[in-house]
Amino acid sequence: MKATIFPSTCSGTVKIPPSKSMSHRAIIAASLADGKSTISNLAFSEDITTTIEGMKNLGAKITCFDDSIEVEGIKDFKHLKDPTVFCKESGSTLRFFIPIFSLCNQTIAFTGENRLLKRPQKIYEDIFKSQNIPYIQDDEKIEIGGSLKSGNYELDGNVSSQFISGLLFALPLLSEDSTIHIKEPYESRSYVDLTLEILELFGIEATYSDSNTLFIKGGQAYKANDYTVEGDFSQTGFFAVLASISNDLTLTGLNPQSKQGDKQIIDIIKDFGIEVKENADGYSIKKGELTPGKIDLQDCPDLGPILTVLMAYTKGESEIYNAIRLRYKESDRIAAMETELKKCGVEIHSTEGEIKVVGNPPYECNEELSGHKDHRIVMSLAVAATLFKQPVTINEAHFINKSYPTFFEDLASVGIEVNYE
Template sequence: MKVSVSTSKVNGEVFAPPSKSYTHRAITIAALSDDCVIHRPLMSADTLASIRAAEALGASIEKYEDRIHVKGVNGKPHVPNNIIDVANSGTTLRFMTAVSALTNGVTVLTGDSSIRNRPNQPLLDVLNKLGVEAYSTRGNGCAPIVVRGGLKGAITTIDGSISSQFISALLIACPLTTQSTTLSIKGEMKSRPYVDVTMELIEQAGAEILVEEGNTIKFIIPANQKYNLKEYTVPGDFSSASYLLAAAAITGSTVTVKNLFPSKQGDIEIIDVLERMGAKISWDKENGIAQITGNGLKATIFDAGATPDLVPTIAVLAACAEGTTVIENAEHVRYKETDRLHAMALELTKMGIAVKEEPDQLIITGGKLRGAELHGWHDHRIIMALTIAGMVAGDTVIDTAEAVDISFPNFFDTMKELGAEVELI
């Protein structure tokens, strides 16, 4: 499916969709608990992959309009009857690889062609040190992955520079083993806020993990714990909201986004970045309402270490800003659904913008965006970011537009509701 975008402005009030990251964690931890109701979960292609995987590992899940009811396995996941297909969801692959290490049999996990090219070796290496036999069938660290359960605790180390999801996955599984675990992080820990989100849900479910900060971050995970998540309400998603707010910022419009309460999501940083770049933005934290008016943007320096998912949004803001923006510390952004540094560099170049791609940076000089035929790379964040760029450029067509289902299924309807001229063709 393609989306055609014409020059347009946005105006009005919309709700941010529920958080994808919180929803994945709520599903996974509820599946390891006894009985839990999750209110306002995100129902998207990626979170449905987590629901299917949780069911394959023994949970039973009933879906209602605004909630799901999870009857979990009480710490003892079952050996699946079939392979687990995580489709496009990296979070599901990493989390369920660790959860399947708690079974007493063999699990095979795989997914679509993007998932089968994303790295997992650091997670597999640690699982092997924790008594599990875990390997990639092709020996390249990518799915298909085979896991023979038997997770035990130990003192071990993991590289933090590729994906925080390896760490989150281990933090979720290790409290349920019979020996304690100490996990030290080697190198810079990228995407740290996502680990804080994981810790928040683990604590809400009644388990305990101690963190030692310092030159080396250490997680100390006591053994023989239980999860008991009973009820959980998913907050709004700041990564998804970033496209709505940025659309107003680059088109000189005013938009109000509701359901944006404070939480541990790193992508809350979008509020500060927009302000720094010159947008007029206010955030009423108590009522969860952000309001923005676009006002001419200026370049900035953006460190993507903690917030990789904001990179496509910031790249478009940079393309519309006066001056040269540097997006730095962003190598891990190459290991997503697609290599997002390369994808954004190529597509913005097609729109007439000067972009320099470095191994861990994008250097973008703002200019006049022109309409073009763009590739969406089957990547929800690339498509949403290019859609808002198209609203400035006009005459823009983006392919693989159906991929917005991954995290924001009603993205185009929401944009239309705000007055954006977008048509699916």
Template sequence: MNVKITPGKLTGTLQAPLSKSHAHRFLIAQKLARLQGNGNESASDVPSFSQDIEATKNCLVQLDKKKPFLDCWESGSTLRFMLPVAMALKKEAVFLGTGQLPYRPISPLKEEMELHGCSFTMKNSPPKAGNRHMEICTVRGRLTSGSYRLAGNISSQFITGLLMALPLLDGDSKLELTTALESAGYVDLTLDVLRDFGIKVNIETSPQGFYIYEIPGNQQYIEPARTTIQCDWSNAAFWLACGALGGDITLTGLELSSSQRDKQIVHILEEMGAHITIGDISIRCHGASLLPAEVDVSQIPDLVPVLAAIMSLADGTSMISNAERLRLKESDRLRTVFDFLSRLGADITDGGSGLSITGQPSLSGGTVYGHNDHRIVMAAAVASCGCNAPVIIRGADAVAKSYPEFFDDFTALGGNVQEV
């Protein structure tokens, strides 16, 4: 799908979208509770509000089978969470994916699992065009308890997967980080869900200051009486940014107490000069002349595309640093952010581990590519609010990965979107 956006300011009130980060974790914990006979069958179902969540739900159904085939579609979270979870329960499982997922790294999680009872047969097939479902690997052997070591600066998803799987094992386990933890908010969110389901994880720190997680074995997941999925700060950031770029947006349903680190968007926008009003159940952002900012994104990597879009329209030079891991997302997000903003006329430099952006009063508009990356598409739509001419986004249907209703909501807030 290709769309044409005629520039304009967005105004109005919107219920913030649900958090797929929270929903992934809740759904896995809920399934484990039910497999252990501790479910709450009367609890309301979590809706399938994105492709990634549908992928996780489909994989969880497969856990009822002796040899599951877990099709993770293009969800990195689903694959990296389900690898250790499935092998804590099964002797053999096959993992599949689409798009770039078969080529995204699963090391060093793979090597740690191999040290604890699992063997991997990788399918090193050449890339195929389109959305073909390809086998990623077959894993054999039950995961065993023991001492695990992972770097904390590669992927918090590896850590989450093990934290959810290790309580199921017969013996006690320890997960020791060998570096400082990046994207710590996502691990905090995992620990919140585990606590909600009655799972105990003891946390200590090494002499170097790195986290050590001690996980007793033979634990029981117990489903809580109430199903509550948090709203999503990552996707909410796109709407708050539209408010900052001359609009006036109010979002409801967001929790400032959430472990989601992307709530820092509120502080960043305030520092850049946007007007923020926080109510009991709402957050309002409306526009002003924006100032430049320097943002270390090691804990908030998902905000980079939208931050870059805002910075391209701020008065001065902004810096995004510690963003190396973005090169291993659905796209090389530093390259693709540079690509779409350059095509819109922004003054942006890819510095290898970050971006330098000198803002302008407006951007020129033009044609950009979504690169099969939902956050790139949504960031390009945000940037259109500051363009002098229409923005055409090719491959705009990538938003279905996390937010299928994005353009419906964009239109409801006064945006002019046409499919072309």
């Protein structure tokens, strides 16, 4: 699919979709609980459907409704239907599944598509090998040959927090206690907090014994629970930046008390000079004069691409730092935004983990932009293009389906002219 964005201004209200990160976690926790749970306010993006299919494969009985699911969890790990587990392009699914599925104690292959198996997986390889459990990775799959053991784990904190979350799901189900020590720098810590929040709601205890060490009691059991997913602050980024550069918007469906790290988007736009009013279920954002700033991306990596757009529309020099992990997502997100924004005349430079932009709008673009097969690049470029002097087409726009299938409909609903047939 290609999407063409015509110069246009936004106004009105948009309901932000449910959090993908919280949805993955709730589906997994409910599937591991012996009993019936209902997960409400779900959206069936590709990543979420992939996690649901995976949990069905493990033996959970899941019935899908319009925006919810009923889950009858697994009683034990003896009912794996297919030893090949397709994780499509979802890093969360793959990295959460590996320790959990290992509890089946058999040979299992995890497969994926596009860039998934090229993203870092060495942390698990090292763990499995240190426990003498077969672990083989090639271009097609990661194959494991047995169950992880309880014990004291030590992990690098700057590769992906998804390894920590994956272990947190599985270790409580082993008979002995475990600890996970995370080495500094500990990045994306907020995502581990989301895992701990869901674990607690589903009856699992895991706590920090010091700021970098998690203690996980063994021999625990997940308890079924009903859970409603809150709105997604990563997706909020696109509309918060759109409002900041274009015109006023009200965003609903959000929990202003959320623990999501990407809630930082609200403080970031405020730091850039934007007036934001907090409402019971979201925010009203008023376009204003933007002033340049410096942004620490350590705990909110998924905001990276859209923040380069905010910087491009802010006159003067702005900077993002602690951003190296953007290079290991669905695309190299630093290189992708640099390449595409340069095509539009934006002055943007990067080092390995930093991005500098000297904003000097307006911009014009006379060529097609590439979405780099990455949902967050497509959505960021779409927001940037609303203020170009002429219509711009973005290719590979269907990659939005990974996290936000109704993105273009929502964009159109607030007045942005977009053609995406």
